[in-house]
Amino acid sequence: MSRAEFQPGQGRLVLAGTPIGDAQDASPALVRALGEADVIAAEDTRLLHTLLLRLGITTEASVISFFEGNEASRVPGLIADMADGKVVLVATDAGMPSVSDPGYRLVTAAIEAGIPVTAVPGPSAVLTALAISGLPVDRFCFEGFLPRKPGERRRRLATLAAEQRTMVFFEAPHRLADFLADASAAFGADRPGAICRELTKPYEEVIRGPLSELVTWARESARGEITLVIQGAPEIATSWDDALGQVDILMAGGTKLSAAVAEVAQVTGLRRRELYSRALAARTIESEMGTK
Template sequence: MSNESARAAEETNGAEDVVAKTARPSGPAGPVVEIPRGTVVLAATPIGNMGDASARLVALLERADIVAAEDTRRLYDLANRLGVHVGGRVVANHDHNEREKADGLLDEVERGATVLVVSDAGMPTVNDPGVAIVRRAIERDLPVTCAPGPSAVLDALALSGLPTDRFCYEGFVPRKHNERIQRFRSLRAERRTIVFYETLHRIAGTMDDLLDQFGPGRPMALCRELTKGYEQIRRGSVAEIRQSVVDDPPRGEIVLVIAGAREEEALAADAGTGQALSVADLAALAIERSKAQGLRVKDAIAAVVAEHPLPDGSLANRKAVYAETLKLK
């Protein structure tokens, strides 16, 4: 072999080491899928319908060197349903250990491994593990890519019939009543379409709080069990959806899509949370309310504080307001 031929062969072999492996999913008609080496790959998994699994997901499950899964049992269940053999090493990567796991996985990436990150359903990092390894990969200047796919957020948004040109995703609705009220209050002037996740155990209380903070007429959609055979989309006003929850409590995984505020709603909400009153101002108002309506000072304080939320939707500290009323008296 000539020197030039030997050099060309060496360069070709080196390129194969760093570029990609290829895989063809089961079946002769399946597309050839590149498996990038030395890369973290975030892959979306089906949120209910196994038919939504992409050819890239199947190839990655078969060929990735390491699969970092939110729940290893669910990973193997997914693989069984897809008829796929997971070829690489499987490690647990969940909310409680992902930070400590990240650097070890990225060390493998530096050595040329393909590390596949999957959650139980949908896209990793969206209310699921994956953020820690992405951040560390960016800090270490290591490549990260996505194999996109099913997303409950986008599915619900598309099916809601509400505007999709501008929207905000707010994650899960807060568990506690007071925290829900604060979050909803802070969003009353939001003009973008709003998307929330919710659970069947809390949906009744959440709908009560939405009615209280957004009013009865705001359009919305309640989407449940997306992509499954019993998928259901309930569309209507907040009051109508709330009544449907009372009459026919929904089951399964729920996504709420709420229309953004109209011009007049946004202006009214902004006016209500515009200039924050000081503790002294609130105390003075509470004293006036107490005298005018014959209320206990503590009851007057509770009413005044609730009527004058801070710009972020939170409420002033009632103990601080009470202390100020004592000074003013």
């Protein structure tokens, strides 16, 4: 259903893309949508009120909190509001709702209930970082936040070692150095990357270079909101030695040999049975050398 087909008094869900830094990046469409909503579900109600104040918006909408911890419990009530003809607007702290932020559960529930879903597009940390990174932009993938536990994070990075598209990640500043160290081990120390911090804010900064250099910078200077862009793998066939190295990384993180081989074989396109035989042989040799 297009926006032109919305009927007066018809309930609907509006996903509102909010500024990622500078409030002046808010579009006229966002200002209008915030002023017309009946219910505003905000990830942080304090930040929402600050945004309304900066934009000079007054609203009679009912403002409720809508964050990861209460998203599931809020959905039924919001669906009921929309079924009663109310316009529910979702606004997260920055960027587009449901993209690494609350909103996905509500979208799927609204679609299932036959309620129209639309969006007010806005600034995107993903696309902004990608555009200014200086890395290839013709093909890319968004990986969001990787697992916090080191072993799980290393396993995820190992599965991305052969990914040829430019990759975009989110990461907290206090975990950035460890993330980059693991990425350097999985992708290679010379793989180009870009750390984009505080996008559109007064202290915006982009640090470009090989992953090994970015690790050093992150250990000393990481702070603020971070979006990380890493160039994809070159279009060359993965060698058996590289594949075995990826298997070792996965196993170091706790993955069993058979599962690690299956994962690496799927990513690299190498024959699973032969990779397993080579990995098993390598481990046998290492074991024999360790007993001498």
